[in-house]
Amino acid sequence: MKILIINPNTSESFTDKIRTNIQNYKLPTTNIIVKTASSGPESIESIYDELLSAQGTLEIALQNMNDCDGIVIACYSDHPTVYALREITDIPVLGIAESSMYLACMVGTQFSIVTTNREWESLLWDAVKHFGLADRCASVRSLGLPVLALENYSTEEIYSSILEIARKCVEVDNADVICLGCAGMTGFDKRISSELDVPVIDGVVSAVKLIEALDGYRIRTSKRLAYARPRYKNLIGLPPLFKNGYI
Amino acid sequence: MKILIINPNTSESFTDKIRTNIQNYKLPTTNIIVKTASSGPESIESIYDELLSAQGTLEIALQNMNDCDGIVIACYSDHPTVYALREITDIPVLGIAESSMYLACMVGTQFSIVTTNREWESLLWDAVKHFGLADRCASVRSLGLPVLALENYSTEEIYSSILEIARKCVEVDNADVICLGCAGMTGFDKRISSELDVPVIDGVVSAVKLIEALDGYRIRTSKRLAYARPRYKNLIGLPPLFKNGYI
Amino acid sequence: MKILIINPNTSESFTDKIRTNIQNYKLPTTNIIVKTASSGPESIESIYDELLSAQGTLEIALQNMNDCDGIVIACYSDHPTVYALREITDIPVLGIAESSMYLACMVGTQFSIVTTNREWESLLWDAVKHFGLADRCASVRSLGLPVLALENYSTEEIYSSILEIARKCVEVDNADVICLGCAGMTGFDKRISSELDVPVIDGVVSAVKLIEALDGYRIRTSKRLAYARPRYKNLIGLPPLFKNGYI
């Protein structure tokens, strides 16, 4: 099978990190394509950023989706392109935030999310509620650092910072599982897990493993009701490719 | 004061209807500018449509916001540009769905929403929950008609159709207030209210009256935490105007 | 239009403060009448006080309501006379607590309430839940002072005390809007807002601005179902005026 992972921000270094890390966990039979959004901001730290990333993300999806069996949107948020894509295709589409949370629910009672800049705390609580998982979330805590700091600080600095916050989630908030709340934290999961002795979950790996599971059971997105394919209508000022999303 | 109303779909007839109707209710001292999104789909019936309307809506806002005292996003949804704009400016920004619901809560115990195509039922329940108002919502019912049908059927046909569904909301679901769940339903409020003897609320009028209220009390959007202004970052493949959203 | 504000406690100094402050915010075309309950306790710090204030509040309303276009109950609580009045008239009736919370929801994601004596913490959480707004409330914190202390301490002492608690709401509880939880705090809003850089909301001003908005849109209280007018029945030991509430 073939899974398309789209990094909705335009930072190639995030895309590369994701591409490398997923090799450790995918099935041998899974072919992974990782692509960067065709336009948009270099990092996503707000709804404004998220919306500016939407069109470039949909564009990559529209160009590639007929040729693949599942799509991962690799932004740790409730990225709205996940729902738009579920409407326009029936192959499974997963966001990395929801994926990490579902996995967390299978191995613990309450998860916490460790994210980057403080604005994400509020946005991720909204996401948790939207997924219907508020009863399972112990806390959302942030490093107080911009997303791109993950590129600018040393690996050890970032590691220590994540570890410190994750420890508070366990010791203060009683979380028994940690979700790493940014695609840029890829690769820290196993090390923090050893240190804290709780499962630590990366969203991109989660999403890939869950799409493999859905594919293995031959389950696709429901096309009735909420995710029904949208009807064609005139589009003004947009590339013709976007017409392909409609019936 | 000056209020900018943006119609996020590219249907000028909706924009015109809104422009005409609001004259009946605005304060004499309020100057209303109604504009259509600069790009996007002709109607919004799905998340896919909504995302395709986002960039063109933000563009109009960025071009006009320094010159106005409040912005209304005239799509009956939880349109994400509302939050993006709250991040990038401190003048009040209101969506028409939330505005109608807050007004409804002031004059009744439980509101229902009458919307257009069936997919909106699920999307508007999500919106209601996101606003934190699920306890106050009796039901969301749809006409089972595409949004653009509001243009294609006769006024009397549309009126009868809305009336029939609104009556079910009152008689079956025990709603004591009705919210008209589409900007294209503008102008039907008072007539249906007379017929059913419950308040019937239009979102665009609600949003304008609430922004006038906020302005009269000199209250602006909070810029701490969730709506903090986003930090500048490189934008790829987007018009330079979008840089203006950042600090 | 004409708005009747009733102060349900019998402290004239509160009534005066409200009368003065509202002049800063009302529309030029709005005529404001502020009256004190005809009987009851000097301040309201408990349900017992609240009930002792009810009859005197209803009395003032019954004497004046045919001559006005909206009523504000100026006690920061879920004062039951709000609902009784919605039953017996169709002009808009708003409590100041709900009014401040609705405004807060329009300019922030989560509000906190700063109240007076500690017993109000529990009562105001009940109010928040009753309004259906628990998802939007970050915290309720009290000064630990009786209501009448607002009269007995110096303005600066009260100001510092409110500021300190409001700061905790923002810094510890992550509120991005503050509601001033007592009619006696009238006039502190703008000063605390400057200091903390978040919107700070006074309930009386909120209620007046919202009734102006409802009036401008010509929306009145629903008279179907919950707020249907009560049927006449014999009253024993009560002034005949109370018969006027019934059909």
Add this chain to the structure above:
Amino acid sequence: MKILIINPNTSESFTDKIRTNIQNYKLPTTNIIVKTASSGPESIESIYDELLSAQGTLEIALQNMNDCDGIVIACYSDHPTVYALREITDIPVLGIAESSMYLACMVGTQFSIVTTNREWESLLWDAVKHFGLADRCASVRSLGLPVLALENYSTEEIYSSILEIARKCVEVDNADVICLGCAGMTGFDKRISSELDVPVIDGVVSAVKLIEALDGYRIRTSKRLAYARPRYKNLIGLPPLFKNGYI
């Protein structure tokens, strides 16, 4: 022990019915005093009625409470005098609605409430939520009859009417316990229970049995925080008796 039951409406026939029925269930060692509110409406069908009954109910309580070990407020609602009395005394005070619901939770999974006039449906849902029991309530259904109809129709007519609605609660709403939602329905419980083969619960009996239980375990109302005794303040235009409620 001695339990004071106060009927907050001024209908002596209700008081008599309660007095007679409770003899079947009270402990031999329990002394029951049933009294009618000293002023107020003949029946309670709205918040307006409820507030007009409050002062006359508190008056009876203040006159008698030092001499008894528990108080029952015999109105099937979230009558605010329950909370006022919990503030001013430490003997147990129970409303009949909450009492019936707690008992229902002990013998079934989901209860329904059968009430009188339609306005009570909304008020009793509010009550259920306030008690924190919404998860246990299957439905609230009304007979569509004014409270005083319970006096005017024949016993058989009332019985049939309650039975029909209670049956819908079981068969349509999946309730496995029925609460009789009006003090005037006293005496129908066992007969409807036989017919429908589910427990049917009368609020007055429930409250008396629960106060006996609390008394037997020597548990009284908490006087810390929410139910702390209110501080003395000037009362204007009220009988001096009401001063006794304060410290």
Add this chain to the structure above:
Amino acid sequence: MKILIINPNTSESFTDKIRTNIQNYKLPTTNIIVKTASSGPESIESIYDELLSAQGTLEIALQNMNDCDGIVIACYSDHPTVYALREITDIPVLGIAESSMYLACMVGTQFSIVTTNREWESLLWDAVKHFGLADRCASVRSLGLPVLALENYSTEEIYSSILEIARKCVEVDNADVICLGCAGMTGFDKRISSELDVPVIDGVVSAVKLIEALDGYRIRTSKRLAYARPRYKNLIGLPPLFKNGYI
């Protein structure tokens, strides 16, 4: 009447403590039989323990239930045998956790639970939610001690430890009632109550008083829907006594 109390753990010292203490509170006409589960672990600190205690608890119930009027399961948990017994008999069956919480709701606004080992915090929150009482629970705090420590430490050590945690519940979490969250804490209730000046509630006493109340009102478990008696089916490898649970 006759009430059977079953201690589901096999620690006779717990059984003895319960037997002694209940004499202080039961009605003179109530005959109490206290029995220990016929098999299982010496204490219950996990779901694993709970399940190992189930068969021995059901065995005692099956042997004795035809001869009694109510059953108490004396483990402070959401012990599943409570529901199994409600299915197979119609006499009232109460767990001690739910019983203490219902009583707590009658004399306060928010209760806290003080339990033994830390794992119970999560299990008791689950229980609170299952009973539908999450809105009424301020906190669950544990002593951080295994259950059997209640036997091994001196009474004064245990007392001090419970007192310290209960004080935090009141002072930090704003609880106005305390529930003692372990059958082994029997006998500490009144002393801690005196010290903290809030009601402190023992589950076994609560359950007995509530079953007396239900019995006095002649209310039994609903046998429709959820608690319908299970149909007979082959049992493999189990004592024939268990067949008696089926129709």
Add this chain to the structure above:
Amino acid sequence: MKILIINPNTSESFTDKIRTNIQNYKLPTTNIIVKTASSGPESIESIYDELLSAQGTLEIALQNMNDCDGIVIACYSDHPTVYALREITDIPVLGIAESSMYLACMVGTQFSIVTTNREWESLLWDAVKHFGLADRCASVRSLGLPVLALENYSTEEIYSSILEIARKCVEVDNADVICLGCAGMTGFDKRISSELDVPVIDGVVSAVKLIEALDGYRIRTSKRLAYARPRYKNLIGLPPLFKNGYI
């Protein structure tokens, strides 16, 4: 990897059906062992049945768990042995109900569950709430047939019966995914999915695919807090094997 599936009822025909069906979906590298509980009832239709199945289920797990990489409890319920096993081992343990629901959440907005006898409706709602997924569940509907009817009726009769109820879930309750709520319904998923054009999900397949996903990502059950390994204590009247569950 090796996955142990335990059928907690003692009906070998269910075990066989599960064993056959899973071959269609497991990874080639997965070795599946399906075993029947060593004691207990022939079907599980109540909490009483569930508890009688617990010891025999744990016994099989204790005998086999050291030799496998994941355990599936193949009863469509919130079977308590899932939690007991999570306590005593760190390999992933999944129930089939939760597994089907997590998968459903990935491909739709709201799932419905189609179960067997009516008593399961209430029990499965409890399960849904316990998993924290109530916001995602449209309805639980039952066939009104005992579990063993799945063996006694013809395949076509059972198919028609499930199809009819599943159709109501989609058309009346607006579910866009169906979960088959009994292990005995194994094998009907794809056929009903074709007919109704929504995903239809089998719990056993879901659990196996999710354990494969967890294993592929090398994630195991959290051993901190709720699922900490229980401490050793004396066991009375139980096979010595059960000691192996303790530290």
